[in-house]
Amino acid sequence: MTRDEARARDAADPLRGLRDRFALPDGVIYLDGNSLGALPKTTPARLTDVVTEQWGRDLIAGWNAHGWIGAAVRAGGAIAPLIGAQADEVLVADSTSVNLFKLLAAACMARPERGTILSEPENFPTDLYMAQGVAGMLAGRRVKTVAFDDLVAAIDDDVAVVLLTHVHYKSGHKRDIAAITAAAHARGALVLWDLSHSAGAVAVDLNGCDVDLAVGCGYKYLNGGPGAPAFLYVARGLQETLRSPLSGWMGHAAPFDFHDDYAPAPGIARFQCGTPPILGIAALEEGVAQFDGVDLAALFAKGQALCDLYVALVEERCTGFVLASPRDGAHRGSHVSFAHPHAYAICQALIARRVVGDFRAPDVLRMGFAPLYTGFEDVWCAVDTLAAVMRERAWNDPAYRFRAAVT
Ligand SMILES: Cc1ncc(COP(=O)(O)O)c(C=O)c1O
Known part of the structure; x- marks a missing residue:
C-alpha cells in the first residue's frame, strides 16, 4: 500500500x-x-466541572447531589456493553491488581475443596504475582502454570479457578474465551479472564461465553487516563455466593448504618472496598463515552x-x-x-x-x-x-x- x-x-x-x-x-x-x-477532548471540561462545580461548590453534599456514591456501579454499567455483560455485573473499582486479588480469593473460597489456581507461564506478571499472594495466604492453595497448549488438559478436579489473560500483553495472542471457559466448567472450576488488552479493542461476550469472573484496566483502550480505576465483572448468578476478601465499608449492605459487623451489599456493589475515586471515575466515564453510538x-x-x-x-x-x-x-x-x-x-x-x-x-x-x-x-x-x-x-x-x- x-x-x-x-x-x-x-x-x-x-x-x-x-x-x-x-x-x-x-x-x-x-x-x-x-x-x-x-x-x-471532553475529559478536561468534565474534570473541571467535577472539581470546581461539584466538589468546590457543593463539598460533601456532592455524594448525594451529584451521584458520587453510585458512581462506581454506574461507570461499571457503561463498560458492560463493551464486554458483553449486563449493567449490574460490572463495577469500577481499585486497580486491576487489587481486583485480581479480590476475585481470585473469592473464587478460591467458593471452591474450598480445591487447591489449585491454574494459569500459564508468562501471563502478565501482576496476574501471577496476585495469584501467588492469594495462594500464600490461604492454606493448602498453590499456583500452577502450564504451557498454554497443555492448559485445558491440565484442568483437573483440584483446580478452583483458571486465570488467563484474553489478549496476551506481549504477543497479542487472543485466547478462546468460550472454549476454555466451557472446559473449566466441565471440570467444576471457575474462570477469571483478564480483559486489560481486550476491552474496547476486540469483541468480548462474557455472558455469551458463560464467564464467571473478569477484570480489566481503565487506562488502556478505555481512555480513562493514567492510573484510571479498573473494572471487575462477576456473573449475576455468582454475586450472592461470592464474598470479597477485602470487606471494606463501601461493600457493606448499609455503610452509613455504621454497624460493627460486616454484611455484604447485595449484587455487584459488594465488591467495592473503600471510598470510590470520584475524579478518576469521572475521567474513565468520559473515556468510555467515546464508544457511544459506535x-x-x-x-x-x-x-x-x-x-x-x-x-x-x-x-x-x-x-x-x-x-x-x-x-x-x-x-x-x-x-x-x-x-x-x-x-x-x-x-x-x-x-x-x-x-x-x-x-x-x-x-x-x-x-x-x-x-x-x-x-x-x-x-x-x-x-x-x-x-x-x-x-x-x-x-x-x-x-x-x-x-x-x-x-
Ligand atoms: C494484562 C494486564 N493485567 C493487568 C495490568 C496492570 O494492572 P494494574 O492496573 O493493577 O497496574 C496490565 C498492565 O499493563 C496488563 O497488561
Whole structure:
C-alpha cells in the first residue's frame, strides 16, 4: 500500500471522524493506546466541572447531589456493553491488581475443596504475582502454570479457578474465551479472564461465553487516563455466593448504618472496598463515552485491518524483525509485536521521531492500534519512520543504551 492509498482508505473510512473526539498532539503518531489511551477532548471540561462545580461548590453534599456514591456501579454499567455483560455485573473499582486479588480469593473460597489456581507461564506478571499472594495466604492453595497448549488438559478436579489473560500483553495472542471457559466448567472450576488488552479493542461476550469472573484496566483502550480505576465483572448468578476478601465499608449492605459487623451489599456493589475515586471515575466515564453510538463490530474489524497493514509493511520494508504476534487477525488483539535484538533502542529512536510505541523485555517492539483514533496513514507513516531509523542506524545512539524506568 502506498501512502496515497493509505490516505484514501482513511478518507473512505466511516469511523474516521471518531479521531476528532481525541486531543492528540500535532505531529505525533500514537501507537501506544494499549498502554495509555489518548485524552478525550471532553475529559478536561468534565474534570473541571467535577472539581470546581461539584466538589468546590457543593463539598460533601456532592455524594448525594451529584451521584458520587453510585458512581462506581454506574461507570461499571457503561463498560458492560463493551464486554458483553449486563449493567449490574460490572463495577469500577481499585486497580486491576487489587481486583485480581479480590476475585481470585473469592473464587478460591467458593471452591474450598480445591487447591489449585491454574494459569500459564508468562501471563502478565501482576496476574501471577496476585495469584501467588492469594495462594500464600490461604492454606493448602498453590499456583500452577502450564504451557498454554497443555492448559485445558491440565484442568483437573483440584483446580478452583483458571486465570488467563484474553489478549496476551506481549504477543497479542487472543485466547478462546468460550472454549476454555466451557472446559473449566466441565471440570467444576471457575474462570477469571483478564480483559486489560481486550476491552474496547476486540469483541468480548462474557455472558455469551458463560464467564464467571473478569477484570480489566481503565487506562488502556478505555481512555480513562493514567492510573484510571479498573473494572471487575462477576456473573449475576455468582454475586450472592461470592464474598470479597477485602470487606471494606463501601461493600457493606448499609455503610452509613455504621454497624460493627460486616454484611455484604447485595449484587455487584459488594465488591467495592473503600471510598470510590470520584475524579478518576469521572475521567474513565468520559473515556468510555467515546464508544457511544459506535458500531463495535466495524471498530474492531478496523483494528484488525490496521494490524494487518502494519505487519505487511514492516515485513516489506524492514529487515531483521521477527513477527512475535499471530499473523491471523482472528487470533490476535489490537497490538502487534516484532522481536528485534535492538528493540529498546529502536523504540527510543522512533519516539525521538514522534512515533510512539513501546518496548517489552527482552526484545519486543510493540505497537498498539487503538481503532478509535488510529488511521491507515498513521500506520504507513510509522513504518516509513521505522524504515528510516533502520536505514540510518538512528537506533545506534549511546543515549539509548540505558533503559528508562518505564519502557
Ligand atoms: C494484562 C494486564 N493485567 C493487568 C495490568 C496492570 O494492572 P494494574 O492496573 O493493577 O497496574 C496490565 C498492565 O499493563 C496488563 O497488561
